[in-house]
Amino acid sequence: YEDLHTFELQAPTRVIEWARGNRVCVAGYGQSGGNEILQLLPPPTLQAKETQGLCPERDFKVECGGFSNRPVYSLKYVPDTSLLVTSGPPDSSLQVWQVSAEDSDVIKSVSAIPAEDGTGQPWARIATVSTRAPWVLHGSRLNNVQITEVESRKNVYMAASRNSEELSGLAFLDCNTLLLCCAKGQLCLADIRQPQRPLEAVSVPSAPCGERWCMGVGRGPQGSDSSSRPVACLSSGGHLTLTDIRKTSESMASAKCRVPSPSSGAEFLCISWAPALEGCLAISGFDGTVHVYDARSWDSSDREAEPIFVHKGHAFGRLGSSGSPPLVTTHAWHPQKPRTVLSAASDGSLHVWDWVQSCGKC
């Protein structure tokens, strides 16, 4: 490690979201209510570009907090507003919150975007984009993918699909193009300027069925258009595929990672591209580790890939109530520092780590 900080949250989180001003937001997912949404101010060590070892302040400060009765499974800030949106069981509705750190340190619940399909539906995945009016893209199945204007709660777009395939993720590729990832692995593209056109899968996984998939969309080279953003998909069986949106008929590259079969299903599977480190991505959710891979060396032979770094810190945490070791619930890259990653686990731990650059490579 170049650097390692370990923190303990009062309750475990399965979201880590970066906000304006390098704030980090985490939230609890307990089923019995009393969950806290915390906006944290990271210590100065994480603000500066260069890593300092000893520093006056090494602690996170709770800048503001709110209380949620529901478990928070997903959280996204709405860019250019002081709002954030959360979702979680027991339905696919969204909760809207106001963060006003200057006046008080309480995150207030302001409204909700209801779910039309009633309770019992899977929780909604959320995505926001910073080039538009305060919109939020959300949905739990292909047939309820929609964009809602957060403040007015007006529906702006509804995807044309009767398919009730469950979603595992969605993202704005640019302000007009959406990419949806189904739990079974299909990727669908949609253009919000053409809401009538039915959604169609542009990519179907070749790996065996029965696995659950999730996706991560990278930033792509500076100033390029949406189609050159790299898309990576991860399956619960450890398959990794890279897809080129332009040539979706063939997968660009694929690899297999050596991971144990996830014990709790694919609930916490997470894959993300490094924003400041070309070609690198991280995966987690199989156990108490986070793997970092350099995907530039991958080809289509589906070989087993070697991670360039494995963070094992969470595996040594507190055992769960059933005696099971902690599971990494989510991870997030630092937006500026190339090799800094934040990861959280089911025992409430929050780690910030940075690995030593091996000579030459990334």
Added chain:
Amino acid sequence: LSFFCLGPGAGQDVGRSCILVSIAGKNVMLDCGMHMGYNDDRRFPDFSYITQNGRLTDFLDCVIISHFHLDHCGALPYFSEMVGYDGPIYMTHPTKAICPILLEDYRKITVDKKGETNFFTSQMIKDCMKKVVAVHLHQTVQVDEELEIKAYYAGHVLGAAMFQIKVGCESVVYTGDYNMTPDRHLGAAWIDKCRPDLLISESTYATTIRDSKRCRERDFLKKVHETVERGGKVLIPVFALGRAQELCILLETFWERMNLKAPIYFSTGLTEKANHYYKLFITWTNQKIRKTFVQRNMFEFKHIKAFDRAFADNPGPMVVFATPGMLHAGQSLQIFRKWAGNEKNMVIMPGYCVQGTVGHKILSGQRKLEMEGRQILEVKMQVEYMSFSAHADAKGIMQLIRQAEPRNVLLVHGEAKKMEFLKQKIEQEFHVSCYMPANGETTTIFTNPSIPVDISLGLLKRETAIGLLPDVKKPKLMHGTLIMKDNSFRLVSPEQALKELGLAEHQLRFTCRVHIQDPRKEHETVLRVYNHLKGVLKDYSVQHLPDGSITVESILIQATAHSEDQGTKVLLVSWTYQDEELGSYLTALLKKGLPQSTS
């Protein structure tokens, strides 16, 4: 109950502690700290806030000091000798032993080195300590007939305590500085379920999520190791007692494990004193130290030796712990001046540095310092900061509240605007009120005192005999007569009260008439009423007597024909005052009419 925090004026928060609590007519001062950042009168609290004209000794019932840090006891000699207070001062044994040493050290530096005049003298420190009564942990100390105090272990530093102040059934717990996680040489704070009316807790770290100690230590050791490996010298300015011991144990273990040879030194004089006190107060250290103490003294270090001024000029790597902690004078400053010019060397500040000190200046980034005689010192050595102070964070505060179960919580040393979330969290989780007053603001808390009452044996026996079995978890309602005579309260049965007072008992009986439409004969109506009531009141004793009346428990119902209208029957329902509830219920029930079915 009222709370008041003394400060020099608005806008001042951290720096010193001095709190005034008024409980059931008693006035207690909690801590008497000095602010190290000021060199004038602002360093002491403004005691004129307490009482404008009265003598402090008459006004205050006692003074309690939580631990030996100067921001909690630094103004004590000034307060007792220069302002004037002759009442008792309470603190734990280690605090009583160590306080005068720190006060004297600070006095020496302030007066001798800086030439201050309006400061307490050595004799004043001695006179002040004569007024101190030392207490043991968990020992109930009677300050007077009504006021008692008890100390609880607080962790944080050697001898630090949380105090419970009790007058009758009202109590306050003041935490001072405390720590809920044990460290290498001290245990964690602990309190029993004492359910105080108010818990006063420090909240300096309430909004932080602290980096784990292991990471902190890892980085600290890494820096020390790197410096020593390249031949540099590491200076760690420390206060005599406190974190220094923690760091010594840490380095000793590390040196042992890594088999390092570079010497580690600890300032002369202070080594013996510190070790002496830790040995003397071994019960105040943590479990591990006490256990290993039998085999070897954890404070007798193999790799750490006493320092001699001349060693500072020795070539080669070394680590030195020197006092005082903020590099404001004395040995640590001397060593700093010698080593500052070499970039291979490093100084690690292990704690907060007050503004104005050299420590604070170099931590703020200053690299050219003006020393006495207008000499400029260029600082090329590496400057690092590592905070090892042991304070409770939000999680720790919640833990303590859970342990003590107070009815109200008050947080000091936080920034009120930024603590709304914590306030809501405490209020939601524990259903208690949470206060966060500013300096100079009085907070009043209303308590519900419980008044003990003697209950007569006869009444107790009677109440337990009737009704359902007592359930220990449910409150049971009982009837009795409260006699308040002189200062005693007694609960007796009404009969006994009447007897004692020589009064005759009167029976109250109510009778109500209910009109019912029923053309049949009276005895048929009675039968209908009887069957109806028997069906509805299954748990009660409903009887049809031979004389034509119905009884429900002790309530009597009789039916007669209406004098003017044969189609209407009049039911007379009669009950005593004791059966008021059932009587009202029966009347309402009968007024609804009888069911249509033929009897």
